[in-house]
Amino acid sequence: MEPKVKTSPIKTVNPFNNELVKSFDVMTAAQIESKIALADKAFQSWRKTPKAKRAQLLHRVAHLLRVKAAQLAELATLEMGKLFKESQGEVALCADIFEYYATNGEKFLADQPLETPHGSAFLSYEPLGVILSIQPWNFPFYQITRSAAPHLMAGNTMLLKHASNIPQCAQIMEDIFLEAGFPEGVYQNLFIPGSETDVLVADERIKAVTFTGSEPAGSSIAAAAGKYIKKSTLELGGSxxxxxxxxxxxxxxxxxxxxxxxxxxxQVCVSPKRIIVEEGIADLFLEKVKAKFAALKVGDPMDEKTDLAPLSSEKAVNDVIKQVQTAVEQGATVITGGHRINRPGAFMEPTILADIRPGTAAYQEEIFGPVFMFYKVKDEQAAIDLANATEFGLGGSVFSSNNERAVNVARQMVTGMVYINHVTGIAPELPFGGTKHSGYGREQSPAAIYEFVNAKLIRVTTADSAY
Incomplete structure (x- = not known):
């Protein structure tokens, strides 16, 4: 593959103080070709590696993540600014996900018998080949893990194109796979710009692509995958x-x-963005939220006492500020916040927007920062209608003291996930994914491991069996 344009180095910039930490050269066409070839070659042997051996190596990755947890967490905080305690939680979650597939992968991939009146039949789950994984920066290790753990366990190999602002997180994960004993080429990191991914999808040695990111980029990836008749999964955010x-x-x-x-x-795809409250308790709810926002401590993400970290970059905070300004220009009211915090780093005030009208940008867009869009509704049906009045359909929450009522509301929400009396969460055994413009396919849970396998039917008949 030949580069489309000359590109700048890939850089780590600490969003807490906007200081340049480290930079990496973009890979040449020859380097990329070498990695694709190695991934394809590695697949020929990795697919034949016993599932028990694959599981053993995944267990080792989980162990190394726990051993290196402090180092990894500090790196995530350095590169994209999240609270150190949140980074620690992310690393622990990743270890649990690798452990989950290491423990259950053989069972998930076992032949599945099928009932047939003549002879016998079963499904054999066989890997596809090289998987291209394109991931964002907001969860540097988790985004890798939820695609790598099931698909490597299934016998595929993987090429990762991670976000350009977290290169050290990307590289250290490849190092961990090698340290765990994975053969060279089974998992590799690519330092390339996003503009080159469509070309990678076209390569015949790459058999499928998994993408998490923006809707426009996901649409482009899905179009490229469709053109070359390749399986894809997409997670494109939500509101x-x-x-x-x-x-x-x-x-x-x-x-x-x-x-x-x-x-x-x-900066979470499934964080609560549109707050929809029945009018009888709306004012009380709003006052409590305002008080809690006012009590938040903003500061150094490495400080255990900090509540609110910086956004991931100057571009990220400026984009959110612009979205808030546009909302106000289109008639929305800022109840609290709405500005950049006057201090070094990419910090944004916790913000509440109200009076958001249908047809405006804020009514449909995802705002990727600490901003609530607040709606007061007259009753339960109005809440359901408003919840569904978006192109997105990733997660959602319903709060009620009556579980039966809450579940009934949840059933009517057009999303991939709904949590009762809890924000949309993450667990290895629970499927993660959406519908509508939030994408398709599932990660985590048993469902994930079947996304990129060939469910091959094998039927055995006897000489006297009917057809």
């Missing part, structure tokens, strides 16, 4: 509804909403 019914515990709901929204400085 999750956080529905608070009038019988909810208001204090519990307000605390969950605030903690969910400032998680990762608001």
């Amino acid at each position: 999750d509804a956080f529905v608070v019914l009038d019988d909810a515990d208001v204090e519990q709901a307000a605390e969950a909403a605030v903690r969910g929204r400032i998680w990762n400085a608001g």
Whole structure:
């Protein structure tokens, strides 16, 4: 493959102080070709490696993640600014996911018998080949893990194109796979710009692509995969509804909403973005949220006492500020916040927007920062209608003291996931993914391991069997 344009080095810039830490050269066409060839070659032997051996190596990755947890967490905080305690939680989650597939992968991939009146039949789950994984910066290790763990366990090999602002996190994961004993070529990192990914998808040695990122980029990747008849999975973000019914515990709901929204400085696809509250408790809920926002401590993400970290970059904070300004120009009201914090680093005030009208940008867009879009609705049906009034369909939450009522509301929300009395969360055994413009396919849980395998039918008949 030949580069389209001459590109700048890939850089680590600390968003806490905007200082350049380290840079990496973009890989040449020859280097990229070498890595693709190695991944393809490695697949020929990795696919034949016993599942028990693959599982053993995944267990080693989980062990190394736990041993190196402090180093990895510090690196994530350095490169994209998240709270150190959140980075520690992310690394622990990744170890659990690798452990989950190491423990259960053989069972998930076992032949599945099928009932047939003549002879016998079963499905054999066989790997596809080289998988291209294109991932964002907001969870530097988790984004890698939720695609790598199941697909490597299934016998595929993987090439990672990670976000350009977290190159050290990308590289250290390749180092960990090698240290764990994975054969060379089974998992490799690519230092390339996003503009080169369509070319990679076209390469016949790459058999499938998994992408997490923006809707425009995902559409481009899906189009390229479709053109070359390759399987793809997409997770394209969301504008999750956080529905608070009038019988909810208001204090519990307000605390969950605030903690969910400032998680990762608001840079989470499934954090609560559209807060939809029945009018009987809306004012009380809003006052509690405002008080909790005012009590947040902003500062050094390495400090255990800090509540709100910087956004991932200057571009990220400027983009959110621009979205808020556009919302105000289109009639929205800023209840609190709305500005950049006057201090070094990419910090944004926790913000609440109200009076957001249909047809405006904020009504449809995802705001990737610590910003609530607040809606007061007259009743339960109005809450459901508003929750579904978006092109996205990733996650969502319903708060109510009546679980039966909450589940009934959840069933009517058009999303991939709904959590009751909890913000949309993450666990190895629970599927993660959305619908509508939030994408397709599932990660985590047993479902993930079947995304990139060939479910081959094998039927055995006897001489006297009918057809």
